Amino acid sequence: MDLETVAPEDLAAGRIPGYDAFYIPNFVSVAEEEYLIQKILSSPQSRWKTLPNRRLQIWGGEITSKGSLITQPLPSFFTVYPDVLSRIKATRVFENSPHKGPNHVIMNEYLPGQGIMPHEDGPQYHPVVATLSLSSHAVFHYYQYVDENNDISKAGGKSIDKAPILSLLLEPRSLVISLGTMYTSYLHGIDPVEEDFVSTDGTSKIANIDSLRQETRESIQAGHPLKRGSRYSLTCRDVERVSRLNTTFSH
Numbered sequence: 298m299d300l301e302t303v304a305p306e307d308l309a310a311g312r313i314p315g316y317d318a319f320y321i322p323n324f325v326s327v328a329e330e331e332y333l334i335q336k337i338l339s340s341p342q343s344r345w346k347t348l349p350n351r352r353l354q355i356w357g358g359e360i361t362s363k364g365s366l367i368t369q370p371l372p373s374f375f376t377v378y379p380d381v382l383s384r385i386k387a388t389r390v391f392e393n394s395p396h397k398g399p400n401h402v403i404m405n406e407y408l409p410g411q412g413i414m415p416h417e418d419g420p421q422y423h424p425v426v427a428t429l430s431l432s433s434h435a436v437f438h439y440y441q442y443v444d445e446n447n448d449i450s451k452a453g454g455k456s457i458d459k460a461p462i463l464s465l466l467l468e469p470r471s472l473v474i475s476l477g478t479m480y481t482s483y484l485h486g487i488d489p490v491e492e493d494f495v496s497t498d499g500t501s502k503i504a505n506i507d508s509l510r511q512e513t514r515e516s517i518q519a520g521h522p523l524k525r526g527s528r529y530s531l532t533c534r535d536v537e538r539v540s541r542l543n544t545t546f547s548h
């Protein structure tokens with residue numbers, strides 16, 4: 298793929314048939330991946346927020362309790378070299394978002410054995426998320442809520458069907474995009490495991506086997522588990538409302 302421009306055909310080729318989801322392998326090069334990881338790991342300790350089962354950095358500013366973004370510049374290793382931002386814009390999936398591209402990135406670090414519970418990303422964002430994976434793979438599951446009329450539904454909270462509706466293997470350097478109903482109606486999560494067992498059919502089936510590297514496909518076909526390493530995910534979204542608080546007036 299021409300890394301400068303992601304043509305709409307490339308995006309169309311990454312479409313997961315039947316879903317508002319796209320998987321684009323090799324969205325950044327090996328050299329760019331190494332550079333990004335080095336920048337992430339050399340950032341000051343104060344940039345990290347530590348959660349019970351992962352660490353993260355927030356780029357582009359904090360979101361207020363009312364859901365608007367107090368903007369901060371995105372890091373140059375995201376906007377200049379490598380220019381991940383304009384590559385994401387070139388996919389045109391943010392064409393209808395208020396700022397025509399992501400203005401906010403949550404960069405998550407997962408060690409082997411860490412994951413993220415099924416959740417929704419919420420209404421403060423335009424309903425598109427593009428996620429760049431670095432350094433290790435993960436298996437990304439989409440889940441649906443149990444039918445409202447079903448007895449299993451708990452009062453107050455909605456129950457989640459344990460069987461994913463769709464699972465994708467996210468290889469390092471790939472971009473996954475979720476939009477439309479995948480964003481607004483379904484949840485997503487990553488199991489907290491040290492190795493993933495995936496297959497081309499049955500309950501651990503992944504839908505993007507044909508887009509994976511040959512070694513990965515061979516491992517899966519041979520029934521080998523895929524060992525997780527540390528993974529960095531850059532989840533890129535457009536916060537619809539931007540606070541005017543940070544507007545600076547020059548004199």
Ligand SMILES: O=C(O)CCC(=O)C(=O)O
Nearest residue numbers: 403405413418428530532
């Ligand atoms: O690491 C990922 O790919 C998913 C992260 C995620 O869902 C989030 O930050 O909201």
Ligand SMILES: [Fe+2]
Nearest residue numbers: 416417418485
């Ligand atoms: Fe999420």
